[in-house]
Amino acid sequence: MDKPNAITVFAPATVANVTCGFDVMGFAIDAPGDTLELKLTDSKEVRIVEITGDEGRLPLETERNTAGVAVQMYLEHLGIRQGVDIRLHKQMPLGSGLGSSAASAVGGVYAINKLMGEPLKVEELLPFALEGERAACGFAHADNAAASLMGGFILVRSYAPLDVVRIPVPENLYITVIHPDVEVPTKQARRLLKEQVPLRDAVTQWGNVGGLIAGLMSNDYGLIGRSMQDVIVEPLRSTLIPGFEQVRTAAMAAGALGFGISGSGPSQFTFSEGKATADQVAAAMEKEIQALGFTYQVYVSKVNAQGPVILPEEVRLT
Template sequence: MNYIKAFAPATVANVACGFDIFGFAVDEPGDVVELRRRAEPGIVISDITGDGGRLPRDSARNAVTVVMLRLLEHLGNTEFGGEVILHKNMPLGSGMGSSSASAVAGVYALNEMLGQPLTRQQLLPFAMEGERIACGSAHADNVGPALMGGFLVVRSYQPLDVFQIPVPEELYCTLVNPDIEVNTKDARFILRNEVSLKNAISQMGNVAGLIAGLMQEDYDLISRSMVDVIVEPIRAILIPEFNEVKQVAIAHGALGCSISGAGPSMFTLSKGRETAEQVGKAMQETFATAGIESNAYVSAINRQGPKVLEFN
């Protein structure tokens, strides 16, 4: 294989009550990576589209190529040469796992070109290094579902232990990205280092309830459990019209509504595509009344993760 074009999806992390431990993949948007072999050893970036010139072209500083270099180093492969084109199809600082999609598309493409020496699970620590480069923290709640698909739970980071849980077929996500930016590092900086025992107990109950609701296809339990008493109240202040948008989403049938990742994107879960589409329209209209443009995406939970678009 001399050329491969791969796609990796956007993701919703935290999923209300599951800060840094829950995440799931959606069908769109997502990033695309083109990788072509070249004679000279090493990985170079020949072009990046869609970033407005903001991302570094240095292979040692870009999430898409850092993970590829780490994989080659792990495999002891000093001869491989590759040229990368990254197509950014989602805005930076969107709360939709933008850096994760780039990292996953890159490491997945390289692994495919090399004949799949590692499983997707084995690729996860390398993909996490892309997150470290992008936002300073190698968390797995975005890269995990982007790489493995489905709804992912991060049980532990030391040691890394992740697993997937089944979700109802009729569960749909509405992901609305307003035209504002929230820096992930800033969104983490404002969080408190300690929480009250009362809030910790409440949050643990909601985490357990959400997992049980998803596995049992109990939509009412899912709805009751999509409550974040620790992170959302603090981060909501970074998103204009957050409370108004959340209220209108629930009023139009959403099971729950919260911040996607660090924001400013907001997500909902709904039963059925029709409801999810109505919710998205209502959320966009609410943002629009405040003079904020937005994009909306509706999909079931993406169970596939990354995929090959072309190869030769």
């Protein structure tokens, strides 16, 4: 059967850090995400021909665009001179803390691998997605990209060498994410971080990371909630998010297991046991955000175990 010459892929948004796991934990959610269409051409060049949903802010230059970088490096790695036109539809806010740049890079490299007949396994695509992340924020962190690419809940055990582990999660675990329309650029959020942390804080954080992983793997919702504490990053980054403490208090009072910043913010997320509780938490968070005068988006989802998906031809962007 002939290989297709065009494909449309949806790559999901992600929640990274997951309170205590800065740069080493993340998971995918069902929505939002990015949609990319890739079409093979005779030009021998990788071109970004259209971007929508970004208010004209993202670069069309291939070497500066996360999807363009990921696709270009994939083709160079395989020694393939192939023209590709990329159309990107952003379906989440920039600087949202939901892995916007990672979704674009993942969607691009997943799509080109499909068009090339899948010479690489899905997990082998991660280094190319990470180079897209590097183009976006200057650092190739894997917590968003690995979760978007592989689906599920991931732990980055090591960066050198890269070692990513998929962690099982309880069947009835639900996530509520709220995004107030305030932008927190990743680079700005990273500048707040300290190069050194006190040993007592590191010990607390290690215990929480281990507890969260153990709670997820053993279906222990109480342990999951007790472990969702960040004593290193959240105290610094929460200062960039208006109303953070009010929203946290409302979410926990509504029954959330735990509360934290999604990535670098301003999106905030909770874990809940069951969809009914997750919906209650969403309503409580919305009420606080409305009182603060912000517009917002809210999402309730299970952990998305699928990762990127090929969309049917009728929903293509062209």
